[in-house]
Amino acid sequence: MTPSFYDFPDTFPDRQLLTADGVLTKGQMRYFNPKSDHILNRFDGLEGYLRRRLEAGVFSHRMQVVGDPGTRATVRDLAGREFTGINLSTVDYMGLSDHPKIKNAARRTLDTSRLHSVNTGPLLGNSPESGALETWMARHMGHEFGMLFPTGWAASFSGVAALARPGDHVLIDEYAHQSLKQGANAACDSVIKFRHLDNSEVANRLVALRKADPDAGVLVVTEGLYSMDGDAPDIRELLQICKDHRAALLVDICHDLGCTGPRGTGTLGLQGILGDPDLIVVGAFSKAFATNGGFLTTSNLGVIFAAYCFAGPYTYSTSLSPMQISIAQTGLEIAAGPEGAARRAKLEANIAATRGRAAEHGILAYGAPSPIVSLHVGSEKIARLACARAFRNGLVTTILEYPVVSRGKARFRLSMSPEHDEAVLIAAVDIIAESIDWARAYQAEIDAGADALSLEPAE
Numbered sequence: 480m481t482p483s484f485y486d487f488p489d490t491f492p493d494r495q496l497l498t499a500d501g502v503l504t505k506g507q508m509r510y511f512n513p514k515s516d517h518i519l520n521r522f523d524g525l526e527g528y529l530r531r532r533l534e535a536g537v538f539s540h541r542m543q544v545v546g547d548p549g550t551r552a553t554v555r556d557l558a559g560r561e562f563t564g565i566n567l568s569t570v571d572y573m574g575l576s577d578h579p580k581i582k583n584a585a586r587r588t589l590d591t592s593r594l595h596s597v598n599t600g601p602l603l604g605n606s607p608e609s610g611a612l613e614t615w616m617a618r619h620m621g622h623e624f625g626m627l628f629p630t631g632w633a634a635s636f637s638g639v640a641a642l643a644r645p646g647d648h649v650l651i652d653e654y655a656h657q658s659l660k661q662g663a664n665a666a667c668d669s670v671i672k673f674r675h676l677d678n679s680e681v682a683n684r685l686v687a688l689r690k691a692d693p694d695a696g697v698l699v700v701t702e703g704l705y706s707m708d709g710d711a712p713d714i715r716e717l718l719q720i721c722k723d724h725r726a727a728l729l730v731d732i733c734h735d736l737g738c739t740g741p742r743g744t745g746t747l748g749l750q751g752i753l754g755d756p757d758l759i760v761v762g763a764f765s766k767a768f769a770t771n772g773g774f775l776t777t778s779n780l781g782v783i784f785a786a787y788c789f790a791g792p793y794t795y796s797t798s799l800s801p802m803q804i805s806i807a808q809t810g811l812e813i814a815a816g817p818e819g820a821a822r823r824a825k826l827e828a829n830i831a832a833t834r835g836r837a838a839e840h841g842i843l844a845y846g847a848p849s850p851i852v853s854l855h856v857g858s859e860k861i862a863r864l865a866c867a868r869a870f871r872n873g874l875v876t877t878i879l880e881y882p883v884v885s886r887g888k889a890r891f892r893l894s895m896s897p898e899h900d901e902a903v904l905i906a907a908v909d910i911i912a913e914s915i916d917w918a919r920a921y922q923a924e925i926d927a928g929a930d931a932l933s934l935e936p937a938e
């Protein structure tokens with residue numbers, strides 16, 4: 480076994496360890512001291528907090544995946560403890576990450592190309608294959624021009640940062656991904672959040688902005704599918720609102736590309752607005768196409784040049800490797816063809832089975848059916864206990880809690896794939912339901928101040 484930072488035995492649930500300072504009750508930022516005059520000392524409190532959570536067995540971040548994660552996985556925490564179970568934490572929405580055709584394409588590329596791309600985009604980092612993928616991606620989105628980025632983060636950040644300039648305004652959904660928010664903050668001072676999916680607030684704000692600052696540019700930013708709540712905006716309506724007020728609209732389709740819509744064109748395809756000239760699209764290959772990488776599409780060549788000039792992660796970062804390009808291209812083609820349609824149908828059935836079983840247990844599934852199934856827990860304490868329990872009962876999964884989602888809305892986030900069997904998904908939801916019930920009962924005993932907790936540890 481590889482050495483870990485810490486070496487704690489697995490004593491979960493240990494009441495003394497679980498009730499130590501902050502283990503169940505506080506978030507990590509409470510222990511970060513930004514005021515210390517020595518930058519390295521700012522983390523002293525945080526280190527102790529993370530150590531306490533790890534010792535108590537309720538720290539599931541930064542785990543390592545041991546071996547090849549498939550529908551089952553083995554993970555190792557920072558204390559070296561290993562857990563094996565049904566894997567619902569790997570983001571592989573179309574189940575393509577072990578696809579023989581894609582692996583063969585990667586092998587062929589490996590045999591005929593260098594491992595690495597030679598440079599950044601502006602300095603010979605492009606090839607006929609990367610150019611073909613840019614064009615394919617653009618056509619798929621109904622646009623004329625495409626541009627590749629080293630990651631999805633780079634594409635999303637750059638799309639916003641390249642378009643808005645100082646003096647402009649960015650109107651952004653409050654739940655938009657950090658890459659988009661940081662791109663907006665890098666671009667201009669006026670970054671205005673609007674309520675999640677609230678098109679009428681966008682319309683009102685655009686009226687006010689146009690009145691107060693008629694000459695400034697305005698960029699509205701949203702996503703095709705939100706990965707925390709699994710919900711989607713009415714983009715068709717939002718686009719019309721943007722047109723009415725001469726605002727540009729950028730949509731990040733990271734989570735819906737491949738998984739929904741005709742030929743896997745996602746929410747834009749479903750809503751019939753592919754190729755609209757006022758849309759700028761960004762997205763990633765990492766969620767459904769088995770490789771890192773991001774893209775931007777547009778029908779405005781000026782946008783491509785803006786990204787050359789102002790998008791640091793394109794201009795100053797080494798381009799995708801030949802193998803990543805070949806993986807993305809093959810995966811996209813599969814998703815757009817008949818096999819993609821069959822995979823989407825199986826994915827849909829799996830999503831329905833998972834949400835249906837959750838409903839039978841009385842557990843709320845957030846949003847609409849999508850490859851992200853978020854199951855409500857509520858209290859952060861209960862979520863941490865329940866997640867630790869689920870790991871020990873044979874489920875590899877993740878929880879989300881504040882500040883990634885609102886306070887008191889902690890949840891299990893399950894990543895769906897067509898590779899799972901429905902029976903396995905039902906077993907996974909049963910583990911979650913049992914873990915939540917167990918965590919509530921355990922917490923009630925802690926709250927009651929019982930001396931010896933009677934509840935059994937996980938088998």
Ligand SMILES: Cc1ncc(COP(=O)(O)O)c(C=O)c1O
Binds near residue numbers: 631656
């Ligand atoms: C909406 C959105 N944009 C961009 C990214 C970053 O993508 P990548 O992990 O491919 O860099 C993510 C990642 O989860 C995301 O959810």
